[in-house]
Structure formats: structure tokens, C-alpha cells
Amino acid sequence: MTTEQTGAGPLGADEQKISFDRYASAELALPDTRPEALHELMSEFNRFMMVYRFGMAEMSTKVSILAEELSHRAAGNPIEHVSTRLKTPASLTAKAQRVGCPLTFDALRDRIRDIAGIRIVCSFTSDVYTVAGMLTRQPDVTLVETKDYIAAPKPNGYRSLHLIVEIPVFMSERVISVPVEVQLRTVAMDFWASLEHKIYYKHGQDIPAPLRAELMATADDAARLDARMERLHQQIHGPRQ
Numbered sequence: 316m317t318t319e320q321t322g323a324g325p326l327g328a329d330e331q332k333i334s335f336d337r338y339a340s341a342e343l344a345l346p347d348t349r350p351e352a353l354h355e356l357m358s359e360f361n362r363f364m365m366v367y368r369f370g371m372a373e374m375s376t377k378v379s380i381l382a383e384e385l386s387h388r389a390a391g392n393p394i395e396h397v398s399t400r401l402k403t404p405a406s407l408t409a410k411a412q413r414v415g416c417p418l419t420f421d422a423l424r425d426r427i428r429d430i431a432g433i434r435i436v437c438s439f440t441s442d443v444y445t446v447a448g449m450l451t452r453q454p455d456v457t458l459v460e461t462k463d464y465i466a467a468p469k470p471n472g473y474r475s476l477h478l479i480v481e482i483p484v485f486m487s488e489r490v491i492s493v494p495v496e497v498q499l500r501t502v503a504m505d506f507w508a509s510l511e512h513k514i515y516y517k518h519g520q521d522i523p524a525p526l527r528a529e530l531m532a533t534a535d536d537a538a539r540l541d542a543r544m545e546r547l548h549q550q551i552h553g554p555r556q
Contacts, residue, residue: 363420364401367431369484370493371399374433377456377482381449390552393442395502398434402427428460428479429496436505439545440465441554443476443499450480450497457481459494465504471527472534473508475500503537503544 378397386392402410407430411418416426423430437443443465451458460479468474478497483490500508511530515522522530 360404363423364430366484366486366491366493367401367495370482370491370495371401371431371433373482373484373493374431374480374495374497375399377450377453378433378435381446393437393439393446395436395438397436400432400434402430402432428494431493432496432498434498434500434505437499437501439548440501440541441545443501447476447478447497447499451478455483457492465500468534468538471511472531473511474504474534474538475508501541503541507534507537 375397378394382392382394382397385394407423407427408418410416410427410429411423414426416422435446437446450456458478458480462477465474465476476499478499479494480497481492481494484493511534514526514530
């Protein structure tokens with residue numbers, strides 16, 4: 316599951332001046348624990364996140380419609396399952412610090428592209444590109460950026476297709492173009508990524524070289540399994556239409 320500018324038109328002056336520093340520091344250090352201060356901070360952050368939640372819901376609806384339509388085709392539904400996520404204050408703060416983004420809402424809108432995300436797990440590698448094409452060809456979905464970690468895996472072996480798309484969200488008084496990250500991967504890629512994340516979460520970045528090499532080897536194994544299963548599927552059913 317992502318962000319760039321979310322407004323087709325300018326946001327309100329009060330909203331543009333909101334600083335994220337107060338919310339981040341409140342969550343991490345709680346310098347002011349008065350109920351009214353915490354309530355104000357939560358309200359500010361919730362207003363900021365609202366449009367991303369709406370954009371994620373719009374994309375999720377599109378994927379659900381597409382999956383149901385494809386399930387009635389003879390070739391079957393290539394989408395195995397879908398999940399969504401919004402960054403938490405802690406993860407958003409960590410991402411901003413990693414990329415050197417100031418902790419203000421304006422800067423976060425412009426520079427953090429994966430605040431809202433949706434992950435689509437497909438049956439086969441070819442399905443990843445087929446589903447991505449179906450989504451990005453829709454007239455109200457604008458493709459902003461593509462990172463193909465299937466064609467060019469990350470150094471640790473990670474494979475997935477990442478898209479940044481923009482989708483319009485119709486509010487009461489304006490239309491907002493909301494960026495959403497769409498991750499598409501196979502079941503094998505998703506299995507590997509999930510377990511690799513758990514290993515790194517437990518050990519941090521201090522992982523011995525032999526274990527890193529083993530993780531790379533398992534990523535290659537997963538890729539070979541994907542290729543083999545796709546060949547078997549095509550031998551039995553022919554290529555997907």
C-alpha cells in the first residue's frame with residue numbers, strides 16, 4: 316500500500332498552516348497532556364488523513380468491482396486477495412525523517428507518496444501486469460509513477476510492482492486528486508515479503524551476512540516457483556485472455 320499534492324484547488328488557509336511537528340512530538344513525547352490539547356492535535360491529523368482514507372476507499376471499490384467482473388470470466392479471477400492501509404503517525408514521521416521531509420502537512424502532501432496504499436495479490440506474474448493495466452487504463456485513474464521491482468528486484472530480493480496513481484475524490488465543495496500507492500505481487504512474492512519483514516522486525520538491520528544470502532536465495536526460489544507454476548497453468552489452460 317503511497318504522497319503528492321492532494322488538492323485540485325487550494326486548501327483552506329488554516330489547514331495549510333497546520334504543522335505536523337506538534338502531532339509527531341505529541342505522540343512520541345506527549346509534552347502537553349491536557350485533554351483539550353490532545354483533542355486538537357488529533358483533529359488536525361484526522362483532517363489531514365481524511366482525503367487519503369477517501370482515496371483509498373475509491374481505489375478499493377475499483378479493485379472490488381474489477382475482481383467481481385473477472386470472477387465471471389472463463390479464465391477466472393486473477394486477484395487472490397486485497398488489503399489496504401494508511402500510514403500511522405509514527406510510520407509517517409519515520410518516513411519523513413528518512414527522506415528529509417519537513418514535518419509540516421504541506422511538505423508531507425508534496426513529498427510523501429505512500430500515505431494511502433492498497434496491495435493486490437495475484438495468482439501469476441502475468442496477472443500482476445494485466446491487473447495493473449486494467450486499473451491504469453480507467454479514465455479517472457492517472458498513473459504518476461511506476462517502480463517495477465519484479466523486472467529489477469531490490470538488492471535484498473524483494474519483488475513487487477509499485478504504482479503511484481491519482482484518483483479524484485468528490486468532496487462537498489471541491490474535487491481533490493488523491494495519490495494512492497498500489498502494490499501488485501504474486502502469492503509467492505507476498506509470502507516472501509511477509510516473512511522477510513518479520514525477520515527484519517525481530518533482528519533489525521543487524522542480520523548476519525549468511526542469513527542475508529539465504530533470504531536472497533529464497534527470493535530467487537520464489538521467483539522460480541512463480542515461473543514454473545505459470546508454465547504449468549498455461550500448459551493446462553492456455554494463456555489468460
